[in-house]
Amino acid sequence: MPPYADAIASFWKGRLASGPRAAERPSLQHLLGNASVPFDLMRTRTQISALTGAIRGDGRHILLIPGLMASEQRMEPLRAVLNAAGYSAHGWGMGRNFGPKPDSLAQIDRRVDQIQRETGSKLILVGWSLGGLFAREYAKFATHKVSGVVTMGTPFSGDPRANHAWRLYQLVSGFPVDRPPFACDREQKPPVPTVALWSRRDGVILPECARGRAGERDRAIEVDCTHMGFAASPEGILAVGKALEAMRV
Template sequence: MYDFRTEGIGQDLEGRPDLPKPSLVLTAGEAFRVPGEFAGSLLLDTFADRRVARLADPNLGQGRPVLVIPGFHASDLMTKRLRSHLSQRGWDAYGWGVGTNHGLTDEVLDGALARLDEVYGDHQQPVSLIGWSFGGLLARWLAQERPEWVRQVITLGSPWRPEGEKTRTTRMFERSRRAHGLSERAESVIDQLREPLLVHSTAIYSKTDGIVPWRGCALEDKDGPAVENISVPSSHMGLVMNPLSLAVVTDRLAQDPAAPEPFSWRRMLGGTLRKAS
């Protein structure tokens, strides 16, 4: 990500050392893992038998709006699998409609904010925000800008902490900065999104992520009034299509943010098996 720190080398302003980047083995493995994760999610949604298909309750989302923000250098095409999964289960899932996410440019910031305003205006109810990777940072910023219009925030492999800023894509961010520019608001946006959120927030990440250090994605109690961390076995790119990741997102969206039931693999999978029998 962008390094706006003005003092210290290899550590943040509080003296915490930078988290190590994922191993090159995990990074190289991303290309091999993603096709299987994509196929697995298609199997879940398309080729499941009638008993399991009953789990895709079209009324589960009750028409509530969800805005999905893609990661760096990604567009709505990369989040289509996730949005399709949610739409089948009754949510109104929207792409962000800004094109490719080039980072903290004025086009990205203004476009994301305008899209949230549009979705909220259409539904006249708080919007759930899902941000993948760098998109999760934008989701946190939107929730700071419009807390009354946001139902909850779910981040997918989003290294929002200062000590998690160095990733396998840092050089890409620097190239993008030179090619597309950087908003004058960029540093203040980063400071703002790192403040505690006023809405319920869930961090979903993978300890086998090949792009970002997963510890930089985690939440702590001081990061908001209601926070939770959920680890899934997934690649970084696969977090928007991995069957287990999609199941966790669905489970969290179905909760009442004011009184969510704590996440439990046993509860979620146990309920799935009971419904399928």
């Protein structure tokens, strides 16, 4: 071996060690656990009376924002329970969520204005996954129209690639996951009350990215559900009710 071989190996070892590392992601076991969503929906349908009785609505108006590639219908189990419990939950009116566009916040603003013309009330934004990022950024964009934000399995903290969804996000939206088409500081807390729902069993989003750190949200609540279960399972829906109650003034 040439006398300089050790020096060359040491040089490249140092360069490689200091380079960017692949982001940590949830386990495959937890990812596969998301296949249970049909059973979550079935459990919610059979427990709807109990869920409605366990959530104490107070008439506040709520805007529900779906996750990446999810339609408004995907939020219907949650919306039905919240409305039956005494809240006034609204769809976001933009159909399926195909990722951020340059005018996404402006479109949400038009929907919020429409609801406020009818109700005269500020809205609480409840966003699932990517929908939670939209909710957080809109609350910074139009703070005077928002009274709070609840995120469900939303990756607002840490590495934006610490999940199993970022490649799909880039494919669908056409934008890099770390450079959305509008001003965005994921980790900056909106200037309204914020509650982050997160799960160790999420499977799609790394739990600590959805839980956030102190200063990035006001409160974090652990939920025993999968990522797909946040808006479909009894546990996810009850957690939203708990988050809304925590924002009650």
